[in-house]
């Protein structure tokens with residue numbers, strides 16, 4: 001892989017001496033070609049990772065990523081960056097753990113600092129039912145060989161001194177920790193994959209909206225775009241909250257609901273929280289960024305919508321939940337708030353599959369939790385596109401599960417957005 005410029009201590013020092021004016025653009029901005037072997041629609045993490053692994057794992061480099069806006073401008077650049085693999089069902093745990101293992105070496109592999117910080121993700125229990133279910137959950141995770149441990153309220157108090165363990169409206173009764181979980185810099189993940197895919201010959205084309213999907217005799221032949229028609233032998237759709245719109249262009253329907261999920265950040269404060277905290281029962285999750293801001297999220301809006309703003313009641317409910325756990329945060333000012341459109345499937349699990357159109361593939365349904373899945377989502381989608389067969393880990397995530405009733409019902413493990 002030949003990068004336009006490699007990052008290293010030496011490169012940093014050399015560029016510092018010239019006032020950082022000589023860094024090269026990290027990827028090319030080519031004009032679209034008339035035809036490609038494969039097109040990936042959507043320049044978010046999943047689309048970019050798919051293109052990278054098509055080139056790296058399968059030697060396909062006549063590939064384009066078409067993005068209607070800017071790279072990472074969708075949910076990849078709007079999320080709260082929690083990475084973990086502690087799902088309830090083995091199908092999910094194994095899939096997300098592939099992603100986590102790829103994340104662990106991603107900065108090194110892609111020569112880009114994605115700021116992966118495996119600081120630990122702590123999920124809290126507040127009721128006897130929470131304790132029973134979460135202890136079962138810990139066992140289920142451990143059965144797949146993935147790390148997870150139960151903590152008592154006293155242990156949690158020592159890990160998170162700022163939290164009101166006993167004094168809050170909902171006293172904390174325990175929780176479970178995945179030490180390998182954590183956070184990463186979201187834009188950097190998109191940029192790192194874009195740069196590496198570009199280095200392998202992939203064309204990354206921004207400001208190029210797909211407006212139609214062309215097919216002949218039931219087989220995809222290309223796409224219509226705001227920059228003209230482009231032919232392709234294979235096409236993948238990886239557009240998160242816009243998946244049902246793209247499916248409509250191709251003439252089929254997906255079992256998805258699109259809703260807005262919000263997040264917000266506080267003003268920066270001194271280090272106070274070095275774990276990621278998830279509290280499904282009261283519906284909030286938060287972590288502290290390297291800059292000191294608290295990054296906070298909660299549940300989705302209660303109604304389907306394609307807006308990227310979000311409703312006020314969700315903000316109010318999320319802040320109330322945070323203050324239940326951290327009363328001292330009531331003095332904080334919030335700096336920014338935003339929303340993203342998430343695509344939620346009936347069992348809250350993702351969809352990676354073929355579609356009713358031959359050689360047209362879909363990667364969607366990540367809902368509130370697909371940032372953590374990006375490396376594995378890209379890996380498995382590339383595998384399916386290149387070989388025509390599912391990767392063993394993505395096979396359970398096909399569309400057929402809804403017809404056959406073999407759901408991967410992660411409603412509980414994904415119950416609080418993350």
Ligand SMILES: Cc1cc2nc3c(=O)[nH]c(=O)nc-3n(C[C@H](O)[C@H](O)[C@H](O)COP(=O)(O)OP(=O)(O)OC[C@H]3O[C@@H](n4cnc5c(N)ncnc54)[C@H](O)[C@@H]3O)c2cc1C
Nearest residue numbers: 042044045046068074075076080082210340370371372418
């Ligand atoms: C507020 C919020 C918090 C979240 N927190 C977490 C978290 O903590 N952890 C976690 O794991 N996940 C989280 N998620 C979910 C996660 O962000 C997504 O699942 C993930 O980023 C999806 O990546 P993607 O590449 O599929 O989609 P996106 O990043 O949305 O990329 C899709 C791209 O497709 C483009 N596109 C759409 N239509 C077209 C078209 N017609 N032509 C060309 N391009 C098109 C869009 O512009 C977009 O850039 C959160 C989401 C939100 C909104």
